[in-house]
Amino acid sequence: MGEISSSGVTLISQGTGYGMLIGLGILFCGVILLAVRVQKLYLNEDSGQSEMFMVANRTVGTGLTASAVFSSWMWINETVFAAVNCYRFGLAAPMWYGSGLCFQIALMAVLGVLAKIRVPYAHTSMEIIRMRYGRVAHVVFLVLNLFCNIFGCASMILAGSQLIHGISGMHFVAATILIPIGVVLYTAVGGLKATFITDYLHTAVALILIIYFTLVILTHDSIGGLHGLYDKVAAIAEDNYIEGNFQGSLLTMKSHDAIIWGLILKLGNLALVVMDTAFWQKSFATEVKATVPGYNLAAIAIFGVPWGLGTVIGLAARVLHDTPSFPTYPGEFTQQEVLSGFVMPYAIQATVGEKGVVAFLVMVFMALTSTVSSSMIAVSSIISFDLYKTYINPHASDKRLIRVSHLAVVFHAVFITVFSIILNYGGANMTWIGYFRPILTGSGIVPLILTLTWSGQTRLAAIWSPILGFVTGLTIWLATTKSMYGTINLQTTMEEAPALYGSLGSTFTPALYSVLISFYKPYTFDWRQFLRIELVETSLSDSTDEKATSPGDNTANGTDTPQKGAGVSSSSSSSIADAPTTSESDLNNLQHPFDDATLRQLHRWYRIAWVMWIVLVLLTFIAWPMPLYRDYIFDRPFFTGWTTVAIMWQFIAVVLVVLYPLYDGRYEIWKGAVGIQRSLGRVFRK
Known part of the structure; x- marks a missing residue:
């Protein structure tokens, strides 16, 4: 197929492109390494311990959770490609983009708080699978999870590198290599908490630039x-x-292609959230009272990014693309340039100029590095915890796990860089990957959700339903493509209808398969089995130092973190059996680490999370957009109100995920600042 052409009109010099990528990478790396040092010295947070590295000692508050989830979900799609699809389909696309982002995060609030109730010491979602179903199911979901992370991360690097190559002339391979370099160092050193901090910085900078543009x-x-x-x-x-819009208008919600594309987006994003252990880890890392409000604040805030930005820039590009100020003038703004993501940078060049393109590159860097860091910590946890500790070295010490995690971060960075380059030379682009990804990974969504919500799903169902679901979705996708377009190739498989049908098949048929297979040999799982999962054991040499900072020390941290040893089986996580075989007497001896008051609080949050999810689905899927799917073109007053609300939503996002985290973490910020001040005072007195 050959390398995909992403060449556009050069807007900035190669030197500027290289300088931005290298300079921003060094700057963020330095800031995060400093923050990690401050955490260790003044806040008793040591990323040299695996509980801190993987799940941030389960003490992250609401504000930082909201900011981190928002940043991890503010991919380059929500910014650059929201404008692309508004340009292609009209103002319906950004609205569907927004509705295709928030309900998945609200669903993770439900699953996250339920995991705290049933699996209080979980580190990855794969650990839960192994605890309940054993080794074979564990391997099946490991493959699906790694595919989800690899394709998600690679697609973002691919899109960003093609953009940078197109607007600066920098070689694609160079851009692909430079994007992950800075992320590797601060992720390897700082672990999950470092990604929370850098996510906040990414969020603040990116939102300011989004509003500015x-x-x-x-x-x-x-x-x-x-x-x-x-x-x-x-x-x-x-x-x-x-074509497909009411009267062909850009100003109508009745857009056939936009709604089909929006449905594919929803299914793909559902897979990206539920099947990505990074979102599970962030929920494991939160305080008891922070999971539901943190995730739902992020779900509400994210809606305004594609809606407001996509609407204004996508329509502005339509206005400008035939004017002398547009970079392609007097030539045609080609379909290939549009699909490669040049709508936004070209519109910025036509209005703001080269300085605006440099700022655009900063925004792209924020979105890319946030995605890459989240993927790195997720994959490193899978490799170190779900592979190394489970199958290679069950008695690995805490320090050995950290060392493996560091190596896994580096390995993932190298692998994802090479894979992104292969995708580019193989001819793939964001559209094709976006259509293939839900077919590949969507089959695990329902079985994984049922693992926490339905005690009747059996081991055979957990193993075979995702496999059969993937085969079903792939068959529907290719058969429909062949039936509708006569041939199967890169172009025909990027058509919307076959991709939608394949995604639906892959996502929802596993529910049917799971029920049918489970009824074949019924079995009821005892939720108490999950209490056999424990915190990662630390070496004896570290035990003295950890007494003051143990994640289970409620009084030291002032949190509701579960207390280790409160009736939990003494076997470490490495000794989890491949099947739930604990006797009834052993299960009766297990005691939940949370007290009754905390469990009541968690159950209340669980009910609130379901209400929030239902409200968001009904509002963003039905009550809001569906009445507008009719023969109607927006008049000027309605368009003015519509776009004004979309822009105001961006400012609401700033309040929820930039300003509120500062307020929520004011005590930790003050404690760190006082510690730094005292240390500097001692240095100067000397």
């Missing part, structure tokens, strides 16, 4: 504000007819 383009003389944008889009309607 939205407002500066909207108010530019060539656009003329909300009224000017509406009038100009209406004026070019005849030359910008969109």
Whole structure:
């Protein structure tokens, strides 16, 4: 197939591109390493311990959780490709983009708080699978989880590298190599808590730039504000007819292609969240009272990013693409350039100029490195905990696990870089990967959810339902492609209808398979089995130092973290059996590490999480967009109100995931600042 062409119009020099990637990588690496040092010296948080490295001692508060989840979910798709799809399908696409992001995060709030109730010491979602179903199911879900992480991370690096290559002329391979380099160091050293901190910084910088781009383009003389944008889009309607839209208008919610694409997005994003152990780890890392509000704040905040930014920039690009200020003028803005993501940088160049493109590159860097760091810590935990400790060295010490985790981060960075390069030279792009990913990984969603929610799912069902679901989805995808387009190749498999049907088959048929197989040989799982999972054991040489900072020391940390040894089986996580064979008497001796008051609080949060999820689904899937899916083109007042609310949502996001985390973590910030001040005072007195 050959290398995909992502060449666009060069907007900045190669030197600027190299300088930005290298400089930003060094800057963020230095900031995070300093933050990790402050944590260790003044906040008793040592990333040299595996509980801290993998799940941040389970003490992360609401604000930082919201910011970290928001950042991990603010992929390059939500910014760059929201504008692309608004340009392609009209203003319906950014709305569907927003609705395709938030319900998955709200669902993870449900699963996260339920995991705290039933598996209080879990480290990865794969550990839960192994505890309940044994080795074979564990391997099946390991493969699915690694595929999810690999394709998700690689697709982001691929898209970012193609963008950087297109606008700066930097070689694609160089951009692909430079993106993960800085991330490797601070992730390997700082672990999950370092990704929480860097996620906050990414979120703050990216949201400021998103608001800046939205407002500066909207108010530019060539656009003329909300009224000017509406009038100009209406004026070019005849030359910008969109097939499948009501009257071909960009200003209608009745867009066939947008809604089909939105459904594919929802299924793909559901797989990216539920099948990505990084989102599970962030929920494991939170305090008892932080999981549900933290995840739901992120779910609400994320909606405004693609909706506001995509609407303004996508429509502005339609207005500008035939004017002398547009970089491609007088040539055509080709479909290949559009699909490669150049809608946003070209619109910025036409309005803000080269300085704006440099700022755009910063925003892309924020989105990319956040995704890569989250993927690295997830994969390193899988390799160190689910592979190394489980199958290679069951008696590995805490220090050995940390060493393996560090090596796993480096290995994943090298592997994902090479894989991204292979995808590029193989001809893949974001569209094809986005359509294939839910078919590949979506089959594990329902069985994984049922692992925590249904005691009747059997081991055979957990093993075979995702395999059969994937085969079903793949068969539907390829057969539909062949039936509709006569041939199967890269282009025909990127068509929306076959991808949607395949995604639906892969995602939902495992529910049927699971029920049928479970009824073949019924079995009821005893949830108390999950209490056999413990904290990672630490070496005896470290025990003295850890007494003051143990994640189970409620009084030292002032949190509701479960207390180790409160009736939990003395066997470590490495001794989990391949099947639940503990006798009834042994199970009766197990005691939940949370007290009754904490468990009541968790059950209350669990009910709240379900209510929030149902409300978000009904609101963003049905009550809001569906009444607008009719023969209606927005008039100027409605468009003005619509876009104003979308922009206001961006400011709400700043409050929820930038300002609130500062307030929520004010005591830790003050404690760290005082510690630094005292240390500097001692240095100067000398």
